[in-house]
Amino acid sequence: MEFTLTNMLSWWQWMIVAAVPPAIISLYFLKLKRRPIEVPSTYLWHKSIEDVHVNSIWQRLRNSWLLLLQLLVVLLIILTLLRPDWKGQQLGGKRLIFLIDNSASMRATDVGPSRLEEAKRRVGQMIERTNAGDTAMVISFSDAARVEQQFTNDRQQLQRRVKAIRPTQRSTSLLDALRTASGLANPGHVAEDTGDLAVAEALPAKLYILSDGKFPAVTGFSLGHLTPEFVPIGRSDADNVAIAAFSVRRSEADRELYQALARVKNYGTDEATVMVALYREGQTEESDNAELTIPPGEDRSAIFELGAVEPCVLRAKLDVDDDLADDNEACAIVSPAQPANVLLITAGNEPLEMAVQTDSVARIAQVEIKGPDYRQEKTYLDNAAGGVYDLVIYDRCVPKTMPQANTLFLGVLPPSGGWKAGAQVAMPQILPSPSDHPLMRWVKLGDVALLEGTPLKIPSGGSTLIDSPNGAMMAVAPRERYEDVVSGFVIVGEDTGEDGKPRRYIGTNWPIRPSFPAFIFNLFEYLGSGAAVTEGDNVSPGRPVELDAPAPGAQLRVRPPKGKVIDARQVKPGKFSFMGTDDLGVYEVLWKKKRQRRFAVNLFHSDESDIRTDEKPAIKIGYVDVNASTGWVAASRQFWKVLLLLGLAVLMLEWYIYNRRVYL
Amino acid sequence: MPETSTLLSPELLAKLETMELVSRKIFRGRMKGERRSPRKGQSVEFADFRNYVPGDDLRFVDWNTYARLEKLFLKIFLEEEDLHFYVLIDTSASMDFGTPTKLHYAKQLAAALSFIALIRSDRVRIETLGQPGSQPGAVFRGRQSLWQMLDHLETIEPDEPVPLAEGVKNFCLRNPGKGIVVLLTDLMEKSGYEAALKYLVSRNMDVYVVQILSAEEVDPDVQGDLRLVDCEDGNTAEVTISVPLMKRYKQTLAAFVDGARDFCNRRGMVYLLARNDVTVEELVTGFLRTRGLVR
Numbered sequence: 001m002e003f004t005l006t007n008m009l010s011w012w013q014w015m016i017v018a019a020v021p022p023a024i025i026s027l028y029f030l031k032l033k034r035r036p037i038e039v040p041s042t043y044l045w046h047k048s049i050e051d052v053h054v055n056s057i058w059q060r061l062r063n064s065w066l067l068l069l070q071l072l073v074v075l076l077i078i079l080t081l082l083r084p085d086w087k088g089q090q091l092g093g094k095r096l097i098f099l100i101d102n103s104a105s106m107r108a109t110d111v112g113p114s115r116l117e118e119a120k121r122r123v124g125q126m127i128e129r130t131n132a133g134d135t136a137m138v139i140s141f142s143d144a145a146r147v148e149q150q151f152t153n154d155r156q157q158l159q160r161r162v163k164a165i166r167p168t169q170r171s172t173s174l175l176d177a178l179r180t181a182s183g184l185a186n187p188g189h190v191a192e193d194t195g196d197l198a199v200a201e202a203l204p205a206k207l208y209i210l211s212d213g214k215f216p217a218v219t220g221f222s223l224g225h226l227t228p229e230f231v232p233i234g235r236s237d238a239d240n241v242a243i244a245a246f247s248v249r250r251s252e253a254d255r256e257l258y259q260a261l262a263r264v265k266n267y268g269t270d271e272a273t274v275m276v277a278l279y280r281e282g283q284t285e286e287s288d289n290a291e292l293t294i295p296p297g298e299d300r301s302a303i304f305e306l307g308a309v310e311p312c313v314l315r316a317k318l319d320v321d322d323d324l325a326d327d328n329e330a331c332a333i334v335s336p337a338q339p340a341n342v343l344l345i346t347a348g349n350e351p352l353e354m355a356v357q358t359d360s361v362a363r364i365a366q367v368e369i370k371g372p373d374y375r376q377e378k379t380y381l382d383n384a385a386g387g388v389y390d391l392v393i394y395d396r397c398v399p400k401t402m403p404q405a406n407t408l409f410l411g412v413l414p415p416s417g418g419w420k421a422g423a424q425v426a427m428p429q430i431l432p433s434p435s436d437h438p439l440m441r442w443v444k445l446g447d448v449a450l451l452e453g454t455p456l457k458i459p460s461g462g463s464t465l466i467d468s469p470n471g472a473m474m475a476v477a478p479r480e481r482y483e484d485v486v487s488g489f490v491i492v493g494e495d496t497g498e499d500g501k502p503r504r505y506i507g508t509n510w511p512i513r514p515s516f517p518a519f520i521f522n523l524f525e526y527l528g529s530g531a532a533v534t535e536g537d538n539v540s541p542g543r544p545v546e547l548d549a550p551a552p553g554a555q556l557r558v559r560p561p562k563g564k565v566i567d568a569r570q571v572k573p574g575k576f577s578f579m580g581t582d583d584l585g586v587y588e589v590l591w592k593k594k595r596q597r598r599f600a601v602n603l604f605h606s607d608e609s610d611i612r613t614d615e616k617p618a619i620k621i622g623y624v625d626v627n628a629s630t631g632w633v634a635a636s637r638q639f640w641k642v643l644l645l646l647g648l649a650v651l652m653l654e655w656y657i658y659n660r661r662v663y664l
Numbered sequence: 665m666p667e668t669s670t671l672l673s674p675e676l677l678a679k680l681e682t683m684e685l686v687s688r689k690i691f692r693g694r695m696k697g698e699r700r701s702p703r704k705g706q707s708v709e710f711a712d713f714r715n716y717v718p719g720d721d722l723r724f725v726d727w728n729t730y731a732r733l734e735k736l737f738l739k740i741f742l743e744e745e746d747l748h749f750y751v752l753i754d755t756s757a758s759m760d761f762g763t764p765t766k767l768h769y770a771k772q773l774a775a776a777l778s779f780i781a782l783i784r785s786d787r788v789r790i791e792t793l794g795q796p797g798s799q800p801g802a803v804f805r806g807r808q809s810l811w812q813m814l815d816h817l818e819t820i821e822p823d824e825p826v827p828l829a830e831g832v833k834n835f836c837l838r839n840p841g842k843g844i845v846v847l848l849t850d851l852m853e854k855s856g857y858e859a860a861l862k863y864l865v866s867r868n869m870d871v872y873v874v875q876i877l878s879a880e881e882v883d884p885d886v887q888g889d890l891r892l893v894d895c896e897d898g899n900t901a902e903v904t905i906s907v908p909l910m911k912r913y914k915q916t917l918a919a920f921v922d923g924a925r926d927f928c929n930r931r932g933m934v935y936l937l938a939r940n941d942v943t944v945e946e947l948v949t950g951f952l953r954t955r956g957l958v959r
Contacts, residue, residue, distance in 0.1 A: 034891040034902055040758035040766075040881060041852035042894040042901040044920060048913040049903060064904070 340528025561585030748843025762878025793831025
């Protein structure tokens with residue numbers, strides 16, 4: 001706000017105006033004719049006015065309200081002549097859309113009570129400054145958008161809805177909010193013979209995005225008639241140390257023992273020294289504390305030896321005073337290995353059968369070996385569709401439909417999933433590409449030779465496990481919540497001999513190398529969920545969780561960390577989906593009031609934890625760079641009319657005092 | 665001789681008939697009256713015995729005592745004498761103010777008190793402050809002097825302003841005797857009233873100071889920008905009437921009245937404030953009675 005005055009008069013005119021107040025004062029003294037009154041004695045009057053000094057000029061002025069009011073009128077008129085105005089700010093646009101970010105990073109407390117509260121406060125101010133007739137809409141967004149208030153010109157209603165916006169723990173995606181906002185500004189088009197026609201008249205709107213800008217650039221969106229204004233919330237020197245990952249794994253030294261690993265990242269600008277404490281079912285010991293000194297922008301890991309563990313909830317807590325508290329705690333559900341349920345369907349593969357029946361494998365998996373005919377049996381079909389198996393190995397055979405399980409295909413391609421194979425090559429050479437995939441841990445293939453192999457074309461999202469100059473010989477790719485491993489070579493192959501009888505041959509020397517049992521072990525540990533130490537994957541806040549029914553017809557319920565038990569929604573027979581993962585913490589899945597499993601919701605999101613805003617905040621929407629602004633446009637408001645009315649009111653007051661002889 | 669007076673109504677006269685002046689001191693009078701005197705005399709009231717000495721009037725020998733003791737004793741009786749009652753009226757211009765004027769009110773009060781004195785055979789002298797120093801005021805005695813006294817009062821008019829102290833001093837010089845003196849004034853003396861009252865105290869008189877103020881002085885009904893002119897010396901005070909000023913005036917007046925009362929009480933004088941909107945009858949039968957001047 002800036003107050004300005006405009007000179008409307010020339011110097012000689014000002015001289016005349018400036019002479020008015022002294023003239024009034026002199027006229028006042030001239031006109032003051034005191035009425036003489038004879039009194040018995042002025043003795044008491046003199047004594048009364050001695051301390052007042054009634055004859056002094058200031059005393060006269062003090063007692064003359066009429067004079068003061070006249071001077072006030074003149075001053076108001078002079079001020080009016082100066083044409084005062086406020087160089088203020090107001091919102092531009094007639095249709096306003098407020099997009100308020102309420103993702104996890106907006107819970108940071110580097111500004112105001114929190115960034116979200118600051119954003120709400122600013123929107124409140126903006127709504128107050130809207131002009132009469134302006135309509136506004138309020139949308140809150142995290143990973144999904146929510147229309148808090150449709151277009152209205154009711155400021156009270158808008159303020160109420162803005163105040164009602166609550167913070168979430170979710171990640172940020174602006175795209176959904178932009179699509180919601182553009183509904184009226186960019187109406188859809190229909191194709192006609194004569195051309196493209198808009199289905200409704202476009203209503204341009206001004207889009208105010210109040211966010212910390214911690215989200216990826218929006219692509220594939222055209223602003224059209226939306227004019228964006230980015231109002232950044234937050235500070236570039238915000239301080240945050242976060243638990244970036246928290247997991248439990250088997251100890252490398254002793255597979256019977258476990259260890260917890262907390263990866264802590266410093267998102268601040270200064271080196272941070274933090275204490276990481278591990279809590280087992282709410283209890284902590286001295287050995288469960290680790291101090292980490294983390295340079296800015298780097299991460300450090302704290303490893304806690306757990307020994308042999310019982311099923312429990314582990315929590316890692318950071319003892320640090322930073323601007324975002326939500327990522328200072330993480331939890332994991334520890335569930336020591338239950339033997340994985342593995343089905344091997346093979347027409348005969350001795351090396352593999354031997355490898356899956358070793359003692360070390362038997363500790364982590366229960367392997368069932370069946371022939372190819374088993375694929376048609378009802379038991380298989382029910383179990384495969386019901387998610388009974390953790391891992392199914394198809395050796396040179398394929399199922400009709402993919403099972404609800406992780407799979408390994410040897411020498412064949414899965415019936416679905418986009419896998420393709422190239423021409424078979426003889427003696428492909430294995431490249432020593434160091435794959436960091438968990439399946440290939442401790443697996444050295446330098447001494448492995450293949451008799452023949454089929455290069456694989458991997459579906460999107462997959463990665464190569466064994467590479468050759470001709471292409472991938474083994475690869476892994478995700479399928480829904482499962483993973484499929486496909487091998488382009490066989491361990492034991494089968495062809496027709498010279499005598500016309502089928503004969504078996506060894507396709508690779510891998511089974512006799514030390515790396516083979518290691519691979520099998522990794523396979524069971526990684527793809528057989530029974531080997532997983534942590535129960536369930538980490539779930540991001542707001543993400544749906546798929547739950548398997550423990551028995552046909554079961555109804556699952558979920559108890560969140562806060563609040564009441566909620567029914568999970570059945571999406572198909574045996575499959576449930578739970579959407580209410582808004583809070584961080586441990587959720588319990590219940591069936592018949594008994595706990596079936598637990599899963600943890602943690603904020604392991606670098607965009608949300610990295611709460612520092614950019615020095616020059618800007619966001620990118622499509623091809624448009626939206627730089628930070630305050631959201632205001634300059635506006636001036638003249639109020640000489642108000643002053644004139646005020647002068648008139650003072651004049652009327654003077655008239656009243658004069659006529660009613662009010663003595664103050 | 666007029667049968668009525670503007671100063672005393674017949675009803676008031678009837679009430680005053682039953683009253684008498686009370687002197688807190690016993691003074692020597694000049695003529696035989698109705699009051700006890702410090703001198704021994706021939707009243708019926710016994711005072712004392714004393715031994716007979718040759719030459720004493722044998723009529724006062726107590727023969728009963730002689731018969732019993734065979735010694736001659738003389739009975740001494742108290743003498744009853746008249747009381748000197750002085751009324752001193754301030755006739756300055758400031759007293760000619762108010763409705764009725766303070767002077768008129770003072771004359772009414774003087775008439776009432778003088779009447780009480782006359783019917784008790786006291787000696788009444790009415791004087792004014794402006795009276796020349798060598799010329800004593802008229803003396804009235806006995807009920808038959810009532811109309812003379814009233815006539816005298818009627819003739820009193822506002823006079824040239826004389827300082828209060830000077831007027832009282834002259835009064836004291838003219839009247840060396842003792843008695844009751846009632847000073848009727850407004851005490852509005854710029855040089856102060858203290859010196860004047862001290863003169864009266866020094867004469868060892870029984871002094872009553874009646875300060876007469878008009879209702880207009882106690883609660884002035886004025887407003888606006890005024891130039892107040894003193895009716896005695898023409899002195900002016902320019903004021904703009906406001907609520908704070910009126911408040912301060914009343915505070916000053918209250919302080920002035922309290923000061924005068926305190927001054928009088930400390931010196932054995934009786935102070936009385938009279939407002940001209942309180943009737944003389946009310947004042948005499950009410951306030952003066954409670955103050956002990958009359959009973």
